[in-house]
Amino acid sequence: MTALRAPVLAAGLAAVLALLTGCVPAEDSSPSPSTTAAAPDPSEDATSLPVPSQSPKAAKKKDDKAPRAREDHTNPASIGVVVNKLRPLVPLDYHPGDLRRPAVSIGTGGESALLRDAVADATEKMFSAAAADGAPMVMVSGFRSYATQVDTYNHWVRQHGSEAAADMISARPGYSEHQTGLSMDVGDSTGACNLQQCFADTAAGIWLANNAVRFGFIIRYSPGEEDVTGYSPEPWHLRYVGKKVAGKMAQRNINSLEEYFGLPGAPGYS
Numbered sequence: 001m002t003a004l005r006a007p008v009l010a011a012g013l014a015a016v017l018a019l020l021t022g023c024v025p026a027e028d029s030s031p032s033p034s035t036t037a038a039a040p041d042p043s044e045d046a047t048s049l050p051v052p053s054q055s056p057k058a059a060k061k062k063d064d065k066a067p068r069a070r071e072d073h074t075n076p077a078s079i080g081v082v083v084n085k086l087r088p089l090v091p092l093d094y095h096p097g098d099l100r101r102p103a104v105s106i107g108t109g110g111e112s113a114l115l116r117d118a119v120a121d122a123t124e125k126m127f128s129a130a131a132a133d134g135a136p137m138v139m140v141s142g143f144r145s146y147a148t149q150v151d152t153y154n155h156w157v158r159q160h161g162s163e164a165a166a167d168m169i170s171a172r173p174g175y176s177e178h179q180t181g182l183s184m185d186v187g188d189s190t191g192a193c194n195l196q197q198c199f200a201d202t203a204a205g206i207w208l209a210n211n212a213v214r215f216g217f218i219i220r221y222s223p224g225e226e227d228v229t230g231y232s233p234e235p236w237h238l239r240y241v242g243k244k245v246a247g248k249m250a251q252r253n254i255n256s257l258e259e260y261f262g263l264p265g266a267p268g269y270s
């Protein structure tokens with residue numbers, strides 16, 4: 001087993017702290033939620049970023065028009081993709097081709113500061129609107145590659161001695177929604193409740209619950225949906241689905257993508 005990379009160790013420490021406080025981020029154990037201004041990180045340089053594989057024309061498409069069929073729940077490049085414990089990414093090591101760093105306050109570096117282009121656009125608009133309303137926010141974690149998730153998950157298997165125990169706090173590689181580049185974790189400007197349930201009571205958390213839909217985001221893991229989504233509530237974890245789907249879900253008072261798209265619930269791995 002190779003040595004853990006520094007970000008994973010940092011993530012481990014953060015998650016251990018979370019354990020000590022009784023708050024265990026279910027899917028979000030890998031990010032290193034630095035809550036201050038983004039620390040300089042050499043890996044943020046564009047030289048280490050993936051090269052977009054889409055044509056410039058395709059990459060310019062925004063919102064619901066991007067990318068490809070929006071109702072395709074299996075294609076990981078579709079904004080309609082549904083990833084859960086029964087629906088891994090196909091291929092497992094899918095890597096988006098149009099990742100970029102949004103121009104917002106970001107408390108992390110490297111790949112986790114990236115989102116898909118259309119999601120980054122929506123994020124910039126949303127963070128700007130939130131700040132104007134007195135609810136400044138920080139992006140805590142965005143994209144997470146398959147390789148990072150392998151390191152993170154293996155760390156937790158070693159830490160707890162079994163996959164069953166690791167599954168309680170970390171997504172298996174290829175099963176994290178963060179790997180789509182359509183999801184991010186958000187914190188408030190103080191970072192006091194990052195990746196904790198109390199985020200829901202911060203100004204940022206309240207603002208998101210009321211307004212994220214206007215920018216095409218949903219809060220992916222809601223209270224009372226554990227048997228459907230497979231995860232404990234995460235008021236900080238947003239998923240971009242486009243304004244149309246987000247609006248319809250809100251209209252119909254549906255919280256989970258599984259229910260909205262008529263897909264089976266995924267309380268655990270098969």
Ligand SMILES: [Zn+2]
Pocket residue numbers: 027028178183184185236237238
């Ligand atoms: Zn998350």
